[in-house]
Amino acid sequence: MQKTDIATMTKPEVAIGRETLQQIFKVIEDNSGKAGAIIRVLQQVQGIMGYLPPVVLQVIATRMRIPLSEVYGIVSFYHFFSLVPKGKYVIQVCLGTSCYVKGAERILKTLKKDFGLEPQGLTTDGKFSLSTVRCLGACGLAPVIMVGQDIHRKVRPSQLKEILSSYE
Numbered sequence: 001m002q003k004t005d006i007a008t009m010t011k012p013e014v015a016i017g018r019e020t021l022q023q024i025f026k027v028i029e030d031n032s033g034k035a036g037a038i039i040r041v042l043q044q045v046q047g048i049m050g051y052l053p054p055v056v057l058q059v060i061a062t063r064m065r066i067p068l069s070e071v072y073g074i075v076s077f078y079h080f081f082s083l084v085p086k087g088k089y090v091i092q093v094c095l096g097t098s099c100y101v102k103g104a105e106r107i108l109k110t111l112k113k114d115f116g117l118e119p120q121g122l123t124t125d126g127k128f129s130l131s132t133v134r135c136l137g138a139c140g141l142a143p144v145i146m147v148g149q150d151i152h153r154k155v156r157p158s159q160l161k162e163i164l165s166s167y168e
């Protein structure tokens with residue numbers, strides 16, 4: 001663990017901001033004693049922050065008296081939780097068998113080369129983030145990507161610029 005990580009762990013209000021920290025405490029208090037409290041807390045805190053950074057998981061674990069390993073276990077089990085910041089639009093590249101065979105890897109390479117995007121990464125302007133999925137349920141039209149709520153079928157790497165520019 002780096003020195004700065006330790007500093008932010010011991011002073012979460014520095015890393016998170018006093019106001020956000022108070023919001024997190026309120027969420028924990030509001031859910032205290034309710035069934036599934038930890039899931040609700042994680043969902044609501046992610047709603048506030050957009051994602052769940054390590055320092056926040058530490059705060060939640062300490063405040064709710066739950067082992068940090070258990071909190072991490074929950075966050076990694078449910079795919080809707082994110083430990084990294086997400087862009088305004090999340091690009092999901094399908095790496096299921098059909099999409100992989102039809103060139104999903106070339107799509108990933110192009111996203112890296114032309115947009116500097118790697119899986120779990122974020123563009124510098126915060127507009128796009130990238131994740132990979134196992135199947136988007138449109139295998140017959142592979143390779144498939146999703147941008148936000150939109151599904152794009154039979155995507156060629158050469159189309160990516162045009163596709164993403166429609167979200168500018």
Ligand code: FES
Nearest residue numbers: 094096099136138
């Ligand atoms: S494998 Fe990609 S949509 Fe099913």
